Amino acid sequence: MRLTILGGGGFRVPLVYGALLTDRAPGRVTEVVLHDLDAGRLHAVSRVLAEQAAESPDAPRVSTTTDLDEALRGADFVFSAIRVGGLDGRAQDERVALAEGVLGQETVGAGGIAYGLRTVPVATDIARRVARLAPDAWVINFTNPAGLVTEAMSRHLGDRVIGICDSPVGLGRRVARVLGADPEDAFVDYVGLNHLGWVRGLRVAGRDELPRLLADPALLGSFEEGRLFGPDWLSALGAIPNEYLHYYYFNRETVRDSVLRVLESVRPLPAYVVSRYNRVLAANPPGRRLLPGLWDWPEHQRNVTRYLFLHPVGRTLYEPWEDTVALSVAHLRAVAGADPDNPELTTLVGELVLKSPEFARLWERYDVCERGGGQKKFRHPEVGPMTLTYEVMRLARTGGQRVVVYQAAPGTADEEAMLGLEDGEPARRAEGEPVLHRS
Numbered sequence: 001m002r003l004t005i006l007g008g009g010g011f012r013v014p015l016v017y018g019a020l021l022t023d024r025a026p027g028r029v030t031e032v033v034l035h036d037l038d039a040g041r042l043h044a045v046s047r048v049l050a051e052q053a054a055e056s057p058d059a060p061r062v063s064t065t066t067d068l069d070e071a072l073r074g075a076d077f078v079f080s081a082i083r084v085g086g087l088d089g090r091a092q093d094e095r096v097a098l099a100e101g102v103l104g105q106e107t108v109g110a111g112g113i114a115y116g117l118r119t120v121p122v123a124t125d126i127a128r129r130v131a132r133l134a135p136d137a138w139v140i141n142f143t144n145p146a147g148l149v150t151e152a153m154s155r156h157l158g159d160r161v162i163g164i165c166d167s168p169v170g171l172g173r174r175v176a177r178v179l180g181a182d183p184e185d186a187f188v189d190y191v192g193l194n195h196l197g198w199v200r201g202l203r204v205a206g207r208d209e210l211p212r213l214l215a216d217p218a219l220l221g222s223f224e225e226g227r228l229f230g231p232d233w234l235s236a237l238g239a240i241p242n243e244y245l246h247y248y249y250f251n252r253e254t255v256r257d258s259v260l261r262v263l264e265s266v267r268p269l270p271a272y273v274v275s276r277y278n279r280v281l282a283a284n285p286p287g288r289r290l291l292p293g294l295w296d297w298p299e300h301q302r303n304v305t306r307y308l309f310l311h312p313v314g315r316t317l318y319e320p321w322e323d324t325v326a327l328s329v330a331h332l333r334a335v336a337g338a339d340p341d342n343p344e345l346t347t348l349v350g351e352l353v354l355k356s357p358e359f360a361r362l363w364e365r366y367d368v369c370e371r372g373g374g375q376k377k378f379r380h381p382e383v384g385p386m387t388l389t390y391e392v393m394r395l396a397r398t399g400g401q402r403v404v405v406y407q408a409a410p411g412t413a414d415e416e417a418m419l420g421l422e423d424g425e426p427a428r429r430a431e432g433e434p435v436l437h438r439s
Helices: 013-021 039-053 068-072 086-099 109-133 146-160 167-178 210-214 224-229 231-237 243-249 251-265 285-290 304-310 321-336 343-355 357-363 413-419
Strands: 002-006 031-035 061-065 077-080 138-141 161-163 186-193 196-204 271-274 280-283 373-380 384-394 402-407
Touching: 002 013, 002 068, 013 031, 013 039, 031 039, 031 068, 039 061, 068 109, 077 109, 086 109, 086 251, 109 138, 109 146, 138 146, 146 161, 167 186, 167 196, 167 210, 167 224, 167 243, 196 210, 196 243, 224 231, 224 243, 243 251, 251 271, 251 280, 251 402, 271 285, 280 285, 304 321, 304 343, 321 343, 321 357, 343 357, 384 413
Parallel strands: 002 031, 002 077, 031 061, 077 138, 138 161
Antiparallel strands: 186 196, 271 280, 271 402, 373 384, 384 402
């Protein structure tokens, strides 16, 4: 029996091979073919499998190849666990969605749709090749989004493709163990598909034990989903949702935390989140160090425009300062028209008109300009002079909040100076301040 594993350089492959080593039944797998686009990963995984097989004289033979047709030809089973675009593709799918203020997770929401659109053409090509090169083979799809990909492959393979997911089984086993039951003796009543489902019953010896769990806050708080959703909330729901449903039930909170992860993921590039009126809401460490002294102010005063006019470092950080402040004031004028009586805006403008004659003069010019990116020259007191480009990404449905990311040309003195802003701390939001406000 020949098993071909697509994505054979993946970290789960030793787990699959370990299970094969324990199988002694007639018709067991005797040959494993690993296929991957990365020959280096294939080599590393095959060495691990060789060590696993060292104590099993009749272990399934293992071969590797980067040729897809060679891997599929003559297969009895094909196990597909691929990631089209690799981790870079996943990061792009998630970041694009999060920049619009929606879900960026790789299997649900807009991020999942993007991942599906990236994966379906490749999965469809694999299905066509299987139908031609191994027409009697069964395909076991473990590639996400599993339901969408399996359906696409079924158009060419019919009922010879099966989509699997370990998430429902894992949830059922955790619930059983919390209740002191042997998972092998429990019947899990799981409604839904793959990641999007609920445990609505768990029967042991014919008795539903889930109500006992839902009535016990201590038990509910003792496992992963209980801590994620909260005991009171689960008791009210009357079921245990799959962890992926957190993205829907608690969408706002999830996206807020995801924005922090985006800030962290772009390091060492300096990045921060600002309100419609330029108040800094969150930043990664290089983003914090890009604006020296701003974080010495109380949270409500940490406004980039205020910093330019009233902080001694802000008045010398940019070159030329006059052009930078003119653009900043013109931006405020542009966004003020939508809500001229906004308390954040009126407080900021009132203070700056009183304390800065330069601001008052520029404010009365009524220049308007909305910025989507550009270039700034810095005379930074810690890392020296540098010229950085920046991009501004709007967060949808957040009342005008934006992510600002700076970068330098690779291999330049500017990049070397920018990298000096990295200090190894985690990204964080302003104390007591949610990363996103919803409007």
